[in-house]
Amino acid sequence: MKKKLINCSCLLVIITLSIAGCSKVLDKKPIGEIDAATIDDPNAGESITATEAEQLLSGAYNDMYWDGEEYWAFDRTTNGDAMADNCYAGSDNPANHAIDLFTTNSLNGNVERNWSRLYTSIGKINETIDKVSKATDPALTAERKNRILGEARALRAANYFELVRLWGDVPLILQPIVTTDTKTIFESVAVPRSAAAAVYDSIIADLEFAVANVRTASQAASKQIMNTGIVNTMLAKVYATVEPHDWNKVNQYCDAVIADGYTLLPDYDFLFDGQHKSSSESIWEITYEGWGSGTYGLWIRDMYIGGGWPKFNTPSHDLVRAFEAEGDNVRLNSSIQWVDYSGQWVDPYWPMNNLPLINKVRGGDVSSFIIYRFADILLLKAEALTELNQLDDGSGAQFYLNKIRNRVGLANTTATTQAALRLAIEKERQLELAFEGYRWFDLQRTGRTLEVMRNAKKANNEPLNYPIQEFRLLFPVPQNEMDRNPRLTQNPGY
Template sequence: MKFKIYSIIAAGTLGLTLASCKKDFLDKSPISQVTPDVAFADAAAAEKLIQGAYDGMYNDFHIMDFMTNGDVISDNCYAGGDNPNNAQLDKFTVTPTNSNVSRDWAALYKDIKNCNLITDNVPNIKDDKLDLNNRRTQIIAEARILRAYMYFHLVRLWGSVPLVLKTPSTAEEFQPAKASVDAIYAQIIADLEYGAANARVSGPNKGIVTKGIANALLAKVYATKSNPDWSKVQQYADATINGGYSLLGNYDFLWDSNHKNNTEAIWEMQYDGWGGPLGHGNWMPSQLFGAGWKKFNTPTNDLVALFNSEGDAVRKASSIFTDGIGWDDDYWKDNATYPHIHKYRADDKTDTYLIRLADIILLKAEALNEQSSGGWAQAKTLVDQIRNRVNLSGTPAADQASMRLAIEKERRLELAFEGHRWYDLLRTNRAITVMNAQKDGNGASLNYNVTPAKLLFPIPQSELDRNPNVR
């Protein structure tokens, strides 16, 4: 096929449209544009393709929607602010015209397109330099890990979606039908297994995908499938844990921006600010725009109460700060002070963790607990390791059922505002029970009325209009 033009979005035109101000925050031109005469010519072009795949991740989905999807939909955050699309997600009233839903779908499939350009074409580039030190294989492995990660989000958010594994060349391929959830997971696993076997052990920073990232994702994928394979979870969790990572001694070092690319980070988005050399800036809801900005993703009464009841002062101080800026918040309006997220405090240069070691340690604990009725004792050692770091005593859980809930709680407190909570509730089949039990600060039900039909996003209306095969 002859290609007219490929734009690999690096720090592309990102329009952050907020309902209250109707303003595009970011207007950045693409910095990696690939045209037919250079796209697939040599080793340098292959490196440009994989760099474009990485740079393409600096879009609204990975910059901010990961937290809205993981924490606002869950019991960790209210929507906050004044964006009606976020409010729909918060209240389980999402429609196919929700702009968050459509932009996330588009962003993930654009990332997949960038990966498919690599897997389609890098194997055929005739340049001996590309085979020095297995670089060709490494590039393909990185692309397949990235593609698996995008599909992992798609299948958890939408369920059955099109499985596009090559650049479309026919009318039919431009309107693909949905694949089964099992088929999507099978492809995710195949891509990650290839990545675990062929990716680099380490890169120049924690933003480059490696064997450790592939192993960590495999552990998470095997725990998330409709039929979890806990022995596989343990296998890949062990492979990750033994891959040279270690917990930081001080929990707050994870968030002070003085310890980027630390030993606990497995996969870390690299931000240098919108005005930096790379132009990779972050947008986080807590402090970036100062006291005069409406605060999005507001911590819930339920989460604040959990930190307090657990006596978890260390993680609460790192995760939440309070001030007098409430903006008539529906859930905190009777308070003199209001909670805000505190994990992202160094303006637009704050890195975010896609995966870190504590997540995988707790996932291994879960695998140990689920594999046998006596596994709780081994799981306790790992849970207590996480608790001891923040000066908490060991968990009192002393059987499989209580340990299951203890691990769920520990993951919530440890990983709050990192985009994991909703997916944890989904994979453990706890989402409906937990969300329908939510109350406001006065003990009144929030009346979410969650049903199985509300657990997944609707296909965006724009995609329904474009592709009748996804109906």
Template sequence: MKLNNTIFYLLLGTCLAFGTTSCSDYLDTEPITDRAIELSDTPYKTAAEAEDLMKTLYNGLGSEYWQLDYFFNGDAQSDVAYVGGDNPQNIQQAEYRIMATNNNVNRDWNYLYGLINDCNKILNYVDNVPDPALTASRKAQMKAEAATMRALYYFHAVQLWGDIPLVTKAVIGVTSETFDEVYAQVYPARKPVSDVYALILSDLEGALPALPGNADKFKVTKGAALALLAQVHATKPVPDYAKVVEYTDQLMGQGYSLLPNYDHLFDGNHTANAESIFEINGNGGSIWWWGVFMFTGDDWKKFNTPSNDLVKAFNDEGDTVRKTSSVKFQAVGWADSYWPSSNYPFAWKQRDTTGNQNIYILRYADLLLLRAEAKVRLGDYTGAAALVNQVRNRAGLGNINISGLEDGINKILHERKLELAFEGQRWFDLKRTGKALEILKNRKDGNGNILSFAGNLTQQRLLWPIPQSQIDNNPNLTQNPGY
């Protein structure tokens, strides 16, 4: 095959794999000839171009992955919510019978790798921007923010699919000399989970020195990297709970605190607050938050219908504070086997229908409970209970005691369920703690009957299939077992 044809297929593969618009720059030009497309170390020349890359990075937080899929993936696959809407792709997910041809799964693959590609453009090329207006310190901060964001997206991807490709180069062009490198980036093979976590940790640890302080909640900061480091060490195949405690120690010295009033987290009047570590800015930023309409409103049946189990958990605990902020009941024009039309629940943490909704990626209560989980694993039951009680007391609930490992994990999971419902966390919490099969195979309907599809969940289906379209496009990809 001539190099010119190879170039065409490589670039076409990049478009399909990453879904980026930049590929059209090549496909819309003159026909491919024997002239190789030159790979430049300086495709971006000015400080303004570099800053535009950073805008693209943060505008990616307004993608469909964040507006809808992240929350659906984390809640509708768990005991927090039922599927809600009638989309067959979403129903597959919620009923643990995802097919490799599921459009949502392919969409999320494209989103995550597209967002990773945006990070790679900064990491690969910003250092070479010749414009003196882009200072060395600004370049270092840009790269640190991009590395942290890349770590975040790889962290999401590895939890969804397990072994995944590691793409660290944004392909701008190709020559005969760079063919092998470009091929490995455009048609990558899957790497073991351990390699993925190694890259994530390397990105985060390397980013820390150049990250800014925590004043801007809408940008990546030192606090965001510390929080992610704690989450990653708690989740990787061989968790390091001492590291979780170490990084949450540092996080606790960064000036964060719980808001006294739980509902102020979600009422739209207290954005960028003391509890926020990293937040998507739909209020005055460049992102219009349409995702609210996916979860609330009586014009059609919305996604993430609160489960009977969640509502019962709030009621049994006497937790009216968090229930009121998390679930809204109203009359609607439909009914199902879970709820009557006269009193139908909606997820209520997203409620601003003006497009100005703000969304937490990381908040302090989550990390306090993760720290408690690590302390339980390390045998500090008294210290763990004290952390849980901080979160409970804010909700007006009394203290708990923790008597042992199993008791502690169960109580912390229960607390995380009440505290973090509809924040995209539950599915990943259950997988991290090894409780997914035990809890989710016992999901129930409104009459206390185990859901008919609960038995579909197996250990293999705790991971998603690699999208079939990606396998069709990339001969180096293999499928997860069971699909």
């Protein structure tokens, strides 16, 4: 029976991404990448070479990083900060505004783009895993083969972790799309949604395999190559998110990250000044090679700072008030810059002669983005210890919380009870990790989203009155995907 491997990089559909708002096409693919579809299907009896295995892994990284920058460098901030109380949408993009204002529907261009981008990466990763696992070339040693599979499975877990947190139940596809003489492409790609619990089980299985096979953090060639530091960080975050939360596991995997030798930078501003990339605090950092300081290197920065046109993800009044109430001038000044853009455009929330913009993207040519960093892990460990009722400043939750506070010149926390520490850690995470894509997911996993967003306020403490309802805690399934795949169901309420 003849079999054909379909390069269905979006898995469920064959699409061309439709990008709303500002975008540029960048020539930034690394040399040596090949497309998985150019290699004979191993199911048909052909085995790939060791060289082709390396090229497949390179292609999987390329598809997720360089081709996927609009998710990892842009939409993570919209979803994590503008959908939460850290930012307003800013810009002139209706899709961003709908996400910010909780009026999005299944036709939202950003929602469709996010779904498509994540499944695009999963499609290429699945092909990589399938072909490498069946490779028989003696030049591909068992150790190297498992390392490639570990890195690929960690990449797949990262994409599914984004999907399950944004949509809940999602199609769980762990094999490449293959058609035969008796199986059509529709039968291959028309996959129903799997329960979120099953998706988390798959994520954990991928990460457990990965952590046993990838390089250690110190051995990895760069911060963007999957290594034990990144994988243990993901495991800690997954166990803090999946229901029920497993705080012993969170604590265990935070300790594993700590053991990998990461340290806080002595100056918070070093993280964003462009002079300390791939630092001791950075765990997972994507470097967009070849962007340089010319036009292509600067356009990411132009999304957030600079004059000429409305900027994306304007800092909110609530966030500014939170910095000010804490007396946190160090992180306020590193995170936000104030500009006078009078007469250039009109902002609905701020006066144009004193407009706040994100300052964390200012450093150098802005060719690197930190996805995970060590401060997140220290605060996550503080949270785990709080839930395990280990609160004291000697080695408990207060100790790790104070490490973050003391770095920016703040006094030790005054929170001493479990309830008070929960809120203190939540606030510390907001101030420490603002504009890095964390806030929405922190509120989601702690069950605080509705309360916080319903109390959001603009200038003069006027209520924003976001029309947020419980069903809007998840994105709608894109209508185009449902039209193509009748086995998909919509999230309730949409």
